[in-house]
Amino acid sequence: MHTYINKQLENLNWNKSPRELYHPIGYALESGGKRIRPALVLMACELFSGSKDDAMGAALAIEVFHNFTLLHDDIMDNAETRRNRLTVHKKWNANTAILSGDAMMIKSYEFLENTPVHLWAKLFPIFTRTALEVCEGQQYDMNFESCEEVTLDEYFNMIRLKTAVLLGAALQLGAIIGGASDDDAQHLYDFGIAIGIAFQLKDDYLDTFGDEKSFGKRIGGDIVCGKKTFLLINALTRSKNDDRLLIQNTLADKLMPEEQKISTITAIYEQLEIPSLCEKAMSDYYNRALQSLNQITGNTTDKQPFVALAQQLMGRTD
Amino acid sequence: MHTYINKQLENLNWNKSPRELYHPIGYALESGGKRIRPALVLMACELFSGSKDDAMGAALAIEVFHNFTLLHDDIMDNAETRRNRLTVHKKWNANTAILSGDAMMIKSYEFLENTPVHLWAKLFPIFTRTALEVCEGQQYDMNFESCEEVTLDEYFNMIRLKTAVLLGAALQLGAIIGGASDDDAQHLYDFGIAIGIAFQLKDDYLDTFGDEKSFGKRIGGDIVCGKKTFLLINALTRSKNDDRLLIQNTLADKLMPEEQKISTITAIYEQLEIPSLCEKAMSDYYNRALQSLNQITGNTTDKQPFVALAQQLMGRTD
Numbered sequence: 001m002h003t004y005i006n007k008q009l010e011n012l013n014w015n016k017s018p019r020e021l022y023h024p025i026g027y028a029l030e031s032g033g034k035r036i037r038p039a040l041v042l043m044a045c046e047l048f049s050g051s052k053d054d055a056m057g058a059a060l061a062i063e064v065f066h067n068f069t070l071l072h073d074d075i076m077d078n079a080e081t082r083r084n085r086l087t088v089h090k091k092w093n094a095n096t097a098i099l100s101g102d103a104m105m106i107k108s109y110e111f112l113e114n115t116p117v118h119l120w121a122k123l124f125p126i127f128t129r130t131a132l133e134v135c136e137g138q139q140y141d142m143n144f145e146s147c148e149e150v151t152l153d154e155y156f157n158m159i160r161l162k163t164a165v166l167l168g169a170a171l172q173l174g175a176i177i178g179g180a181s182d183d184d185a186q187h188l189y190d191f192g193i194a195i196g197i198a199f200q201l202k203d204d205y206l207d208t209f210g211d212e213k214s215f216g217k218r219i220g221g222d223i224v225c226g227k228k229t230f231l232l233i234n235a236l237t238r239s240k241n242d243d244r245l246l247i248q249n250t251l252a253d254k255l256m257p258e259e260q261k262i263s264t265i266t267a268i269y270e271q272l273e274i275p276s277l278c279e280k281a282m283s284d285y286y287n288r289a290l291q292s293l294n295q296i297t298g299n300t301t302d303k304q305p306f307v308a309l310a311q312q313l314m315g316r317t318d
Numbered sequence: 319m320h321t322y323i324n325k326q327l328e329n330l331n332w333n334k335s336p337r338e339l340y341h342p343i344g345y346a347l348e349s350g351g352k353r354i355r356p357a358l359v360l361m362a363c364e365l366f367s368g369s370k371d372d373a374m375g376a377a378l379a380i381e382v383f384h385n386f387t388l389l390h391d392d393i394m395d396n397a398e399t400r401r402n403r404l405t406v407h408k409k410w411n412a413n414t415a416i417l418s419g420d421a422m423m424i425k426s427y428e429f430l431e432n433t434p435v436h437l438w439a440k441l442f443p444i445f446t447r448t449a450l451e452v453c454e455g456q457q458y459d460m461n462f463e464s465c466e467e468v469t470l471d472e473y474f475n476m477i478r479l480k481t482a483v484l485l486g487a488a489l490q491l492g493a494i495i496g497g498a499s500d501d502d503a504q505h506l507y508d509f510g511i512a513i514g515i516a517f518q519l520k521d522d523y524l525d526t527f528g529d530e531k532s533f534g535k536r537i538g539g540d541i542v543c544g545k546k547t548f549l550l551i552n553a554l555t556r557s558k559n560d561d562r563l564l565i566q567n568t569l570a571d572k573l574m575p576e577e578q579k580i581s582t583i584t585a586i587y588e589q590l591e592i593p594s595l596c597e598k599a600m601s602d603y604y605n606r607a608l609q610s611l612n613q614i615t616g617n618t619t620d621k622q623p624f625v626a627l628a629q630q631l632m633g634r635t636d
Contacts, residue, residue, distance in 0.1 A: 021457040072420060076413040095394040095460065098416060102390060103453040105423055109446045117439045124438070128427045135421040139339040142413065 001042060005035045008056060009063070024088045024100040025107070028067050031083045037166060038063040041174035043309075044188055047300050050178025057114030058173040061127065064111060066166060068104035069134055071097055076142065105131075115177060122176050130169035137162025150228040152237070156197065164196025184298045194289035195310055198282050202313065204229040205278045208266055220262035226251040230281065231274050235265075238272045286314050319360060323353045326374060327381070342406045342418040343425070346385050349401045356381040358485060359492035361627075362506055365618050368496025375432030376491040379445065382429060384484060386422035387452055389415055394460065423449075433495060440494050448487035455480025468546040470555070474515065482514025502616045512607035513628055519600045520631065522547040526584055527593055538580035544569040548599065549592050553583075556590045604632050 014026030038059035045055035073079075074087040075097050081087060089097035112127055140158040144150050168189040175185035206215045207222045208231055222229050235247060250256065250264050269275065289310050293303055332344030356377035363373035391397075392405040393415050399405060407415035426449075433441055458476040462468050486507040493503035524533045525540045526549055540547050553565060568574065568582050587593065607628050611621055 018454055018457040018461060020461060021454060072416055075416060094412075098390055098394060099453060099457060099460075102420075102423065103450060105420065106446060106449045106453065109427060109442070110450070113443055113446065120438050120442070121435045124427070124442070125431055128424060128431060131424045132421060132428070135417060135424065136336055136339060139336040139417060142417075143336060143338060 001039045002035050005038045021103055024096055025104050028071050028088055031085050037066050037170045040170040044171040044174025045178035048178030048180045055174050055177045057111050061108045061112035062170045064104055065108035068101050071101040126169055130165050133161045133165045144228045152233055155233050159200040163200050164193045167196040168192030181298055184296045187292045187295045190292040191289050194285045198285035201230055201282045223262050223265045224258050231269055235272050235274050319357045320353050323356045339421055342414055343422050346389050346406055349403055355384050355488045358488040362489040362492025363496035366496030366498045372434055373492050373495045375429050379426045379430040380488045382422055383426035386419050389419040444487055448483050451479045451483045462546045470551055473551050477518040481518050482511045485514040486510030499616055502614045505610045505613045508610040509607050512603045516600050516603035519548055523596045541580050541583045542576050549587055552592050553590050
């Protein structure tokens with residue numbers, strides 16, 4: 001599936017004029033990634049015995065939209081690299097990244113127009129609603145940086161919007177194109193939301209408790225940044241006065257060496273049993289995902305790939 | 319029409335969460351402007367006796383899209399003010415302007431979804447193609463800043479993309495919603511392209527030869543910036559070696575007082591009869607616009623408002 005999608009992406013022609021606009025789009029799209037979202041569109045379509053050809057427009061729309069959000073997020077975060085290459089705004093400049101990103105966003109609608117016209121009344125509102133939600137999620141994520149306190153509800157709402165809804169929408173669009181009933185497409189959407197949230201929880205977990213080599217990022221980055229993760233929010237809620245103060249002072253301490261920060265906070269997390277709390281939450285969302293999958297009643301071929309996907313996610317230590 | 323559209327825009331609710339995302343959109347949209355584009359959508363719809371209600375979604379889509387482009391253009395140009403108020407990226411910051419702009423762009427599709435579904439197969443591809451063209455126009459305009467030489471063909475292509483296609487598309491969308499044939503909608507599109515180009519030529523003209531008070535901007539701004547306008551491109555083409563060198567040296571001179579720059583270049587323009595050349599070009603596009611209007615054969619009510627619009631444009635000295 002991955003190779004098939006990459007081939008479709010390679011066939012797109014970004015060698016157009018004005019080159020300054022289109023070349024950075026090609027660069028952003030050729031930089032790899034797991035192509036999980038377009039794969040979900042195609043898998044969902046095939047679950048209801050639909051044709052991959054009918055779903056490819058939606059798959060490309062979702063993937064190009066996703067890469068547009070990365071491009072603009074990278075400007076906002078002032079990120080230097082993405083997938084081991086310079087980000088677009090570093091390789092070119094911020095103006096190029098803004099305008100090429102805008103064109104990508106519009107291009108994603110152009111790809112969506114390559115779906116069966118009689119389904120547009122369903123597909124377009126889902127795509128548009130989801131795209132807006134992703135912007136809202138990014139805004140909440142940025143707000144959290146300057147927030148004193150973030151509640152667990154606010155956290156879950158943020159990751160649902162920023163990460164999960166696009167996975168859900170990928171599946172829902174694919175299902176509709178494949179011929180699913182509205183109910184079945186909704187169940188698959190719910191499956192996507194649940195694995196999306198579980199995926200983000202896992203990411204939070206691995207950032208502190210993962211293995212540096214297989215995780216691919218430096219362990220403890222979230223602690224150093226004082227990021228409001230599932231771990232930190234729960235630690236602040238669970239801790240008594242003194243511990244709470246210790247967490248806050250450690251995170252705010254500008255002189256403390258990073259390694260000491262990481263070890264101090266990690267020790268508090270372990271003492272408060274945050275790791276098992278996180279594992280429990282992941283497991284809950286895993287079960288919710290499987291429940292949604294079980295509710296699909298239509299004429300499906302084989303749900304096994306979706307179970308495998310959820311398992312792969314849960315078993316992932318890298 | 320103007321009041322009616324403003325009322326519709328005021329009825330939109332931007333008082334939503336996250337406030338940091340939606341509030342700047344409300345700010346950008348309430349800042350006025352002539353609302354010419356949504357007015358064109360409604361006028362075109364009414365020309366074919368369509369209902370304004372059916373066309374309002376497209377009118378709002380076009381207006382919100384237009385204001386999205388202004389918002390992002392203002393970041394790229396690092397503009398301080400727009401319509402006598404701080405630009406979004408100055409009132410808030412660049413990240414806010416990027417993300418709120420993205421949300422506006424997506425919102426414009428949401429408004430377009432408030433059009434009759436059976437017309438989507440025609441409306442969406444026009445809107446998407448046009449949106450991409452506007453990005454291309456902005457890119458060409460930015461490219462021109464660092465170009466040694468811009469040809470007249472390149473100039474006309476740039477203003478067509480950056481300015482004219484959105485006026486054309488506004489009319490085409492309105493006509494289709496009003497029930498026009500494809501041919502008639504195309505004629506109205508062509509009318510829009512022609513008045514859009516004439517409008518930009520007029521703007522170039524007034525920037526040098528207008529009256530400061532009624533033009534509302536400082537006269538000579540384009541000369542000071544060395545902007546590749548219709549006037550400059552033609553002056554460079556028409557001038558002999560010495561004059562050509564004088565133009566280039568004057569524009570490149572960093573020590574020459576701005577007033578002297580403006581008077582020197584303006585004198586050369588007059589000597590080369592560039593003003594009458596520009597008036598001739600405007601008049602050509604005006605005539606093309608009227609020709610396109612004449613070609614509309616369907617059951618139209620009254621083309622007079624479109625003639626008035628073109629005349630108003632040509633007679634405009636402010």
